[in-house]
Amino acid sequence: xxxxxxxxxxxxxxxxxxxxxxxxxxxxxxxxxxxxxxxxxxxxxxxxxxxxxxxxxxxxxxxxxxxxxxxxxxxxxxxxxxxxxxxxxxxxxxxxxxxxxxxxxxx
Numbered sequence: 001x002x003x004x005x006x007x008x009x010x011x012x013x014x015x016x017x018x019x020x021x022x023x024x025x026x027x028x029x030x031x032x033x034x035x036x037x038x039x040x041x042x043x044x045x046x047x048x049x050x051x052x053x054x055x056x057x058x059x060x061x062x063x064x065x066x067x068x069x070x071x072x073x074x075x076x077x078x079x080x081x082x083x084x085x086x087x088x089x090x091x092x093x094x095x096x097x098x099x100x101x102x103x104x105x106x107x
Contacts, residue, residue, distance in 0.1 A: 010058040015050060017066035021073045025050065027084055032065065035088025079105040 005013070018028055029038040029046045048056035073083050087098040 005063070007057060010060070010063045011052050014058045014063055014066045015052075017070040018050060020070050021083065023083060028069075031069065031083060031086055034092030035086075036092065076102070081105060 018025075021028070023031075025046060026038060026043065029043050030036075032046065033039075033042050045056065049058060049062065069083065076082060081102065085098070087095040089095050
């Protein structure tokens, strides 16, 4: 039987996800910002969350984002690919070209 995760559990899991991914914070911020230029505000927000700042709680959506990015990282790594190559278009959507090329690696 599962119990609800505490705020501390979510923080520890969130941090563990990004440690497992092993990318620089600026690259993680770029991905979480859907490829848009990382502003000082976006970088500070991520840094605050990773440092467990009292004003930056890890929401369930944040926790899910971390888990899904870790899973994506692990899947890409099985094919010698990296999250760093993730491409976004101007609207924040992952490019069709990136999806097509990545899917070819899994056939």
